[in-house]
Amino acid sequence: MPVLLEATLKSAVLLFVLLTGFAYLTVLERKFIARLQARIGPNRAGPFGLLQPVADGLKLIFKESVTPAQADKPLYFLAPVLVVVPALILFAVIPVGKGPTFQLASDINVGALYVVGVMGVAVYGITLAGWASNNKYAALGGLRASAQVISYELGLGLSIVAVVLMASSASLADIVEAQMPGNILGWFIFRQPVAAAIFAVTAMAELARAPFDLVEAEQELTAGFMTEYSGMKFALFFMGEYVKMIAVSALFTTFFLGGWSGPFVNEFPALSVVYFAVKVLACLLLMIWTRATLPRIRYDRLMALGWKVLTPVAIANVIVTALLIVLGVPGFGS
Amino acid sequence: MADLIVLVLLGAVSVASALGLLLSRNAIYAALFLVLNFGVGAVIYLLLNAPFLAVVQVSVYAGAIMVLFLFVIMLLGAERLSPAEDPPGASFQRPLAIGLGAALLGLAAYVLFIRQPAAIAPATPIDSxxxxxxxxxxxxxxxxxxxxxxxxxxxxxxxxxxxxxx
Structure with missing residues (x-):
């Protein structure tokens, strides 16, 4: 079964890259934020602190794994897994380079819907972690997480709808192709700026990262839904968050930054992977920069922003885009 | 053949999760069993070459509706059911449910085993x-x-x- 073998090998490589990427993203974040705050950041473990993730990982392995006595055991153990798995399987439909060599299932005709579905399922891990820990801080964090994700999912889905309308296809490979003709202005971030902005904001909220990190607001909820988690289970939550950061950046690149496209990709297909990686890295740095810049938003403001601003604007954007496509305005539709 | 094996396994998981949904005393577990059941449904749609239905099933039911259900259960703290005690005036419900359930099972058995299979039109593949x-x-x-x-x-x-x- 060569197809099965090929898919397995590709998945293994992808997993390796993602896990390494996760480990070094933590270092990148700490170093970059340190620079923004005029500090140096981790620089003790190895040259330039490059062995920091190894040290962190080893430390977490040797930590005692505490399980609260009153916790709901099965769900308590299941929750971290439910956080990591959706983050990883998002990559199945993302084309990371030109040609079938660098794509796993990016040509399925429901790719964009798959993304919305998987991101919707991702909230279970956080919600259940909060509930199963039997801790008031964790429960509040879990409740906040579900409310936040439900509210922002609408805007996220509708911004993707605008992209699907532009490409007249829900396959992520086709969406990249639709941004190829012409120059850099063909990217959907220039043709769909409103959708790009909404996607960026709602995706940050789905990730529950600053300024939307009131799911784990330290000052009021200690660590939110992961208060009771320690050792490797805590590391899994950490991994889920960072892999999801990479996934969301990869999605933003695919939907709005032309995916793997760039000069000379036809001559050297391997170059497309480099372009993709550079664009993803740019998104990641922007996300970390945002965290270092903006304070946490208040809870009622978060809800108001999601329901009263982002969702109506996203709906209006979809209607306007559809109208422009039907009217045949140049630059819309294909 | 491989499809048949997968289908039988899915059927087993589906029935098990439905039973789990009905029998668990904890509303959170019941909701999660329902999510599992929806997931099995999605995979069956995939087997039938209907990927659109499969992802819609996951994103609408598992991703949106059941998250809301969980949210409400957790918010109300209503996850624990008190040990079985029929509310007043509901004593007729249990025998009635048993009777109706037996009738449904009998009907299904009749359709599957006694009625001629030839009467069932073969499925025609359509664009999905x-x-x-x-x-x-x-x-x-x-x-x-x-x-x-x-x-x-x-x-x-x-x-x-x-x-x-x-």
């Missing part, structure tokens, strides 16, 4: 791409589609009015 589904929804089934949209709108307005401060 998002394009085809969209064309059917907004073409042949436009009227029912619009009626359902209006119905949902009415429900939404009703919910807003019921929860509004007086």
């Amino acid at each position: 791409s998002p394009t085809a589904v969209g064309l059917a929804l907004f073409g042949d089934y436009l009227f029912p589609f619009e009626v359902i949209s209006v119905l949902l709108l009415v429900a939404m307005i009703g919910a807003v009015i019921l929860t509004r401060d007086r």
Whole structure:
């Protein structure tokens, strides 16, 4: 079964890259934020602190794994897994380079819907972690997480709808192709700026990262839904968050930054992977920069922003885009 | 053959999760069993070459509706059911449910084993791409589609009015 073998090998490589990427993203974040705050950041473990993730990982392995006595055991153990798995399987439909060599299932005709579905399922891990820990801080964090994700999912889905309308296809490979003709202005971030902005904001909220990190607001909820988690289970939550950061950046690149496209990709297909990686890295740095810049938003403001601003604007954007496509305005539709 | 094995396994998981949903005393577990059941349904749609239905099933039921269910259960703290005690006036429900359930099972057994299998028309493969589904929804089934949209709108307005401060 060569197809099965090929898919397995590709998945293994992808997993390796993602896990390494996760480990070094933590270092990148700490170093970059340190620079923004005029500090140096981790620089003790190895040259330039490059062995920091190894040290962190080893430390977490040797930590005692505490399980609260009153916790709901099965769900308590299941929750971290439910956080990591959706983050990883998002990559199945993302084309990371030109040609079938660098794509796993990016040509399925429901790719964009798959993304919305998987991101919707991702909230279970956080919600259940909060509930199963039997801790008031964790429960509040879990409740906040579900409310936040439900509210922002609408805007996220509708911004993707605008992209699907532009490409007249829900396959992520086709969406990249639709941004190829012409120059850099063909990217959907220039043709769909409103959708790009909404996607960026709602995706940050789905990730529950600053300024939307009131799911784990330290000052009021200690660590939110992961208060009771320690050792490797805590590391899994950490991994889920960072892999999801990479996934969301990869999605933003695919939907709005032309995916793997760039000069000379036809001559050297391997170059497309480099372009993709550079664009993803740019998104990641922007996300970390945002965290270092903006304070946490208040809870009622978060809800108001999601329901009263982002969702109506996203709906209006979809209607306007559809109208422009039907009217045949140049630059819309294909 | 491989499809048949997968289908049988899926059927087993589906029945098990449905039983789990009915028998668990904890509402959170019941909700999660229902999510599992929806997931099995999605995989069966995939087996039937209907990927659009499969992902819609996951994103609408598992991703949106059941998250809301969980949210409400957790918010109300209503996850624990008190040990079985029939509410007054409901004593007739249990025998009635057993009778109706037995009737349904008997009917299913009749259709599956006694009625001639030849009477069942073979399934014809149809186009199940998002394009085809969209064309059917907004073409042949436009009227029912619009009626359902209006119905949902009415429900939404009703919910807003019921929860509004007086």
